[in-house]
Amino acid sequence: MGTFRHPIEIGDPQGQRFERVEVLVDTGASYSVAPVSLLRRLGVTPHDRVTFILANGRRVERDLGRTWVRIDGKSVITLVVFGDEGTDPLLGAYTLEGVRLGVGPYNQRLVPTPGLLMQTKKLGNSGPTMRSRAKLSGV
Numbered sequence: 176m177g178t179f180r181h182p183i184e185i186g187d188p189q190g191q192r193f194e195r196v197e198v199l200v201d202t203g204a205s206y207s208v209a210p211v212s213l214l215r216r217l218g219v220t221p222h223d224r225v226t227f228i229l230a231n232g233r234r235v236e237r238d239l240g241r242t243w244v245r246i247d248g249k250s251v252i253t254l255v256v257f258g259d260e261g262t263d264p265l266l267g268a269y270t271l272e273g274v275r276l277g278v279g280p281y282n283q284r285l286v287p288t289p290g291l292l293m294q295t296k297k298l299g300n301s302g303p304t305m306r307s308r309a310k311l312s313g314v
Contacts, residue, residue: 179283183266185209185255186243187217193245196264200285202278204267207244208258214240221257247285249274 184193221238238257277288
């Protein structure tokens with residue numbers, strides 16, 4: 176599918192100030208990445224330190240925080256990785272799913288996607304209870 180660039184806005188944790196950045200859209204990346212200087216300027220603070228595996232197989236540790244991101248008029252609080260200075264800002268899968276956007280397979284652009292749910296059956300008269308299921312399974 177490849178990668179392509181798209182403008183987004185990264186905001187402060189209160190959702191009051193936003194800065195526009197051009198990001199590399201990469202559905203193979205777990206999380207979005209922004210330069211540490213941008214995130215600090217917006218007041219984003221790390222809440223965790225996480226190990227990531229780079230495309231070349233090398234492992235690195237990076238800080239992880241939460242803040243607002245706005246893409247094509249849709250806003251969501253998302254996880255962001257504090258990236259090294261000089262690296263391209265990246266839009267990852269977690270943020271894309273949060274704003275219900277995917278990548279068009281032919282034209283390399285963001286497209287709306289529906290949310291998916293698994294239908295569950297209600298326990299009760301329509302099927303065995305938890306207790307009777309346990310008896311059937313030998314538990």
